[in-house]
C-alpha cells in the first residue's frame with residue numbers, strides 16, 4: 001500500500017485575523033511509513049471547529065500550537081487502511097484528532113472505533129454524538145449544575161453546540177433564552193427547537209436591556225460561546241449565585257489586537273457568581289454515558305440538529321471561515 005501520496009492543508013504562517021491562503025494552503029506529501037501504535041487512515045469528514053483558529057496561533061492554549069509546516073489539526077472521521085495498534089483493524093471507521101488531510105498517520109491513542117452496528121451515519125460522530133452534543137451535555141449537567149426551574153441564557157444559540165444545548169436545557173426543565181445573529185435563526189430555535197425566547201443581537205439595540213426583557217426573573221445559568229459584548233451584557237443580568245459555563249469566545253478568535261474586558265467582571269463578585277472554564281476533553285472517560293443519552297433523545301425525537309456539510313477537500317478553508325461570518329447552518333463539516 002505504501003508509499004501513498006496525500007494532500008494536506010498546511011499551516012504556513014500564523015494567521016492575522018481570518019486565515020487566508022497565504023497562511024493555510026494545500027500541499028502534497030508522501031506517506032511511506034506507519035510507526036508502532038499508529039494508524040494509516042483515509043479521512044472522510046473534517047470537523048470545522050472554532051477552536052482550530054486558536055491552535056493556529058502561537059499562544060498558550062489547552063493544546064500546543066499547530067507547528068508551522070504541519071497539517072491543520074482537526075477532529076476527523078476516517079477509515080483505517082493499515083493498523084499498527086491493538087484494537088484497530090483495516091476497514092474500521094474511526095473518529096479522533098487528526099488533520100485536514102486526505103490521508104494521515106495518526107496515533108491510535110487519539111482515536112476510537114465507531115461501532116460497526118451503529119444505526120447512525122458516521123458524521124454524527126463529529127456532530128450530535130461528538131463534541132457538538134457532548135459539549136453542552138456535560139457543560140450543562142456537570143460544569144453548569146443545571147437544575148429544573150432555572151433560566152438558561154445561551155449565546156450562539158442557533159449554532160451547533162448552542163442549538164443542542166438549548167434543547168437539553170428544555171429537556172432538563174429549564175426556561176431557555178437564546179442569542180443569535182438573525183431573525184431566521186431566532187425563529188428556528190423558538191419555533192422548531194422549543195426555546196422560550198431568542199434575542200437577535202444584531203438588531204436588538206441595547207443588549208443589556210434586551211436580556212433583561214427576555215429574562216425578567218434574571219439569568220441563573222449563562223452558557224457562553226461568544227464572549228465580548230454579549231458576555232458583558234449577560235453579566236449585568238445574572239442572579240445571585242448564578243453559574244457561567246465559559247465554553248467559548250468566538251467573538252475574539254480572530255482579534256488582531258489585545259481584547260479588553262469583560263468590563264462588568266465586578267458582577268462576578270457582586271452576585272457571588274461561579275465562572276467555570278469548561279473543556280469537553282475533561283470528560284473523555286464519560287463520553288459513552290453522554291453518547292448513550294444523546295442517542296436515546298435523538299431516537300425519541302427530542303433532539304433536532306442541523307448539519308452543514310461542504311463537499312470537497314479543496315473547499316476546506318472557505319468552509320471553515322463561514323463560522324466567523326455566522327454563515328454555517330448547523331454543525332459545519334467537510335466531506336473530503
Ligand SMILES: NC(=O)c1ccc[n+]([C@@H]2O[C@H](COP(=O)([O-])OP(=O)(O)OC[C@H]3O[C@@H](n4cnc5c(N)ncnc54)[C@H](OP(=O)(O)O)[C@@H]3O)[C@@H](O)[C@H]2O)c1
Pocket residue numbers: 048049050051131132135156157158159160161162179180181182185225226246247248249250251252278279280281323324325326327328330331332
Ligand atoms: N469548551 C469546549 O470544550 C468547546 C467544545 C466545542 C465548542 N466550543 C465552543 O463553542 C462555540 C460554538 O462552537 P460551534 O462549533 O457550535 O460553532 P457554531 O456555533 O455552529 O458556529 C459559530 C457561530 O458563532 C456565531 N458567531 C461567530 N462570530 C461571532 C461574533 N463575532 N459574535 C457573536 N457570535 C458570533 C455565529 O452565529 P450567529 O449568526 O448567531 O452570530 C456562528 O454561526 C465556540 O465558541 C467554540 O469554540 C467549546
